[in-house]
Amino acid sequence: MVNTFMAKFYFWNLLSAHVYETSLLRFAVGVFAAYKLAPAAEARLGGLQSVQYLFCVLLATSLATSSLDFFLYVLFRNEARLFGASYGYGGLLGALLMNLVANSPQRKVWPEAPAPVRPYVSALQLRQLPLTLCVTASVLSALGLTAVVGHGVTFLWLGSFGGWAYLRYVAMSRAGVRGDFREEFKLVALFPAVCRRPLETVGAFAFGIMILLGFFKERVAHLRHLASAPDPELMDPSPVLRNPVIGLDLSGAARYALGGSTQDGGANGGGGGMPLAKRRGDPVAERRRELAKKALDERLRELEEESMNDWSDDGEEEEEDPEAGLLGDAGSNK
Known part of the structure; x- marks a missing residue:
């Protein structure tokens, strides 16, 4: 934050932080995931509007992260919040993933999962994936496994739900009205029943x-x-x-x-x-x-x-398309 707003005015960090990584492995994973998810955004929103979507969400994510760091500094007088670094592909991947969720929230992520992991992921729907990834990354970060998740956990949270807010209320629909009105894309549909x-x-x-x-x-x-x-x-x-x-x-x-x-x-x-x-x-x-x-x-x-049901929407069975899984889809801020 210091190099962006205080000691130095590197405002480009607000966007470049989302494509910066210090680990070659995390960089490769981020580039590959963005390469697989980006075509879905272009197909759904169009080339120009998808760029506008990512620009707005990533800029808002960086500003919100900086504001949060400054607020925590004022609250606890901990200067580490000013000099801490937030960067990584979390915000970009969160925004792209939320666009994929908007395409078909109730679609299965991996309907043809291998037998060892099938009980855990076969019923997982796309709308459950953003929160699952955010919570998992937060737990790993709290355990000190920053080598795995990097320094972009805050970006992942804000990018995911900032993307939801943009698609829900700002993105222009085919009917000429802003927003996505579908019941299955409500915010509460992305959370378990106990939080709804x-x-x-x-x-x-x-x-x-x-x-x-x-x-x-x-x-x-x-x-x-x-x-x-x-x-x-x-x-x-x-x-x-x-x-x-x-x-x-x-x-x-x-x-x-x-x-x-x-x-x-x-x-x-x-x-x-x-x-x-x-x-x-x-x-x-x-x-x-x-x-x-x-x-x-x-x-x-x-x-x-x-x-009112749980995430899995008990009582309804949907036809599963083997090709409908997530795997087949095309798809530093200091």
Whole structure:
């Protein structure tokens, strides 16, 4: 941090720290992993937007890491926080991995794992992978095994969940609206069941505050449009066959903003929010809208039940594609 903001002003460290390594082995692993994961980001976001995504996430990760170090220095008066080094491929790999999670959160990571490790990884889904890697790296770092994980554990945490925030609220979707609305890409879906209730409460409160402050107006208007006249293309939960970006998230504060309660998903206009305007006109079209609303309500109830289950989503069996595993995908800040 000292060489970046204080004694020297090497501002390029904010980006170069994410591709700097002191270990040849860690450097080789980082380059190989980035080479395998980067094509998925380009295919999903496009070349220009993928570069913008990585630039924003990595810059925000470096600034957040520096701010955290300075805060800890002020709090504990430990000068080691000012002279400590944070670097490595953790932030870059975390951002690329989160983009891969956004493609298909419930896909198995390694469905055809060898027999010795199959009981441990065969049921692991992509949405569970970022938190698993972050916790594992933190444990190894706490045990003093920095030769294995390097000095980029903070980058890994901030890069992963900074990437989630960008994809969830900033990235432009194919419908011309910013953000990814899918239920399976909610923040709580990336955590085990024991953490979901407090996270969902805090998240709904924070999102409600942002709406009151005037943010996400286009997002709320788009959700209101989907709730009043759902488009089957946008309701399809498959991000690969249909649309890899758009889905639905009508829970918590978003439902309240749309005029619905948290129980009925906003379909009936209850809960004290702004009621949805009822359209009048062609009875055939009206009937179709009613059927679409009914299908949407059923889908939302299913997603709410799934969100209360553990990571493995017990009770549902998905078809496993041997080629759908993670292995087949193309894919110093001082």
